[in-house]
Amino acid sequence: MSVAVILVAAGSGTRLGADRPKAFVRLAGRPLLRWALDQAFAVSGGHDLLRVVVVAPPDRLDETLALLAPHETELVRVVAGGAERSDSVNAGLGQLGDIAPDHVLIHDTARCLTPPAVFERVVAALEAGDGAVVPGLAVADTIKQVGPDGLVTHTPDRSGLRAVQTPQGFRLDVITAAHRHGRQATDDAALVEALGLPVRVVDGDPLAFKITDAGDLERAERLCAGAGVPR
Numbered sequence: 001m002s003v004a005v006i007l008v009a010a011g012s013g014t015r016l017g018a019d020r021p022k023a024f025v026r027l028a029g030r031p032l033l034r035w036a037l038d039q040a041f042a043v044s045g046g047h048d049l050l051r052v053v054v055v056a057p058p059d060r061l062d063e064t065l066a067l068l069a070p071h072e073t074e075l076v077r078v079v080a081g082g083a084e085r086s087d088s089v090n091a092g093l094g095q096l097g098d099i100a101p102d103h104v105l106i107h108d109t110a111r112c113l114t115p116p117a118v119f120e121r122v123v124a125a126l127e128a129g130d131g132a133v134v135p136g137l138a139v140a141d142t143i144k145q146v147g148p149d150g151l152v153t154h155t156p157d158r159s160g161l162r163a164v165q166t167p168q169g170f171r172l173d174v175i176t177a178a179h180r181h182g183r184q185a186t187d188d189a190a191l192v193e194a195l196g197l198p199v200r201v202v203d204g205d206p207l208a209f210k211i212t213d214a215g216d217l218e219r220a221e222r223l224c225a226g227a228g229v230p231r
């Protein structure tokens with residue numbers, strides 16, 4: 001089975017308050033995008049050549065290419081992203097025509113410490129026949145649905161809730177159809193759900209958290225300084 005990974009890395013990272021787009025912010029001396037590439041390339045298994053499409057800020061394409069090791073340039077394509085995350089995903093999907101992978105993993109560069117084992121669990125479920133697969137974690141907090149008036153409208157049963165992460169994996173035809181019909185969504189699986197197609201949840205990992213603000217970056221630095229992140 002062939003697998004392509006779309007690494008969306010075109011966000012501005014405004015909430016991080018850095019002087020550069022988030023993908024180029026350094027964590028333990030390495031840009032977040034380089035971390036995400038290293039974790040993706042550490043994925044093992046008998047898949048055909050893992051191809052990667054990096055969706056980068058339009059004004060940083062050269063800087064993105066400069067992050068690649070010489071042997072990676074054949075496996076990695078770099079394309080300009082769009083205004084919203086969904087636009088960036090679409091730009092990445094647009095690069096897959098001649099690659100024609102069986103499966104596509106869409107991954108947030110901001111989740112750059114995601115262990116390779118999470119990628120492997122998603123791929124295993126795709127290879128077992130699922131058309132859409134997301135990693136998720138049980139939620140520790142009780143979640144309330146709240147109306148515009150600030151009053152609670154509903155308390156869903158916590159045992160059935162999962163906080164979902166990336167990489168989210170799809171059969172190529174499933175994600176292509178979902179994005180063709182879909183609008184903006186905070187995750188790609190929601191577009192598949194909107195088509196009425198099943199989405200499976202496999203185990204995520206706490207290390208797949210999204211680096212959004214300065215506190216998240218500090219947490220990632222602490223993990224990298226300790227024994228928390230295998231390198």
Ligand code: C5P
Pocket residue numbers: 008009010011012022023055081082083084085086088089107108109110111210211212
């Ligand atoms: O902004 P947020 O943290 O939700 O973004 C999640 C991921 O989507 C990040 O890796 C970011 O680089 C990417 N993104 C993108 N293009 C955008 C907005 C976000 O590639 N226009």
